[in-house]
Amino acid sequence: MKKVYVTPRSxxxxxxxxxxRLEDANFKIILATPGKQPTREQQLQILPECDAYLAGIEPIDEEILEGSTKLRIISR
Known part of the structure; x- marks a missing residue:
């Protein structure tokens, strides 16, 4: 099952x-803490296992991207 990390507070x-819709398409949804922006440490821990990233306004730096080898798409 593909995993998507969802972080926008809204x-x-x-x-x-x-x-x-994502669940119906067989995605496992991993939500950031509801209503809060994820920390860099949370991104580094969670993103390596994800295939997709629906990102909020949090920064996405080079180390995060390099460690996220399964990641195929990022959307804001």
Missing amino acids: ITKNRHPSLK
Whole structure:
């Protein structure tokens, strides 16, 4: 099963209904702490196992990208 990390506060705070589409497409959704921007440490820990990243406004640096070898798409 493919995994997507979802971090925008507007989506995680109230579990936006559009996430159902991803679930219906057999994605496992990994939500950041609801209503909070993820820390760099959380990104470094979670992203290496993810195939997709629906990112909020948090910075995405070179180390995060280099460690995320399964990642195929990033969307903001």
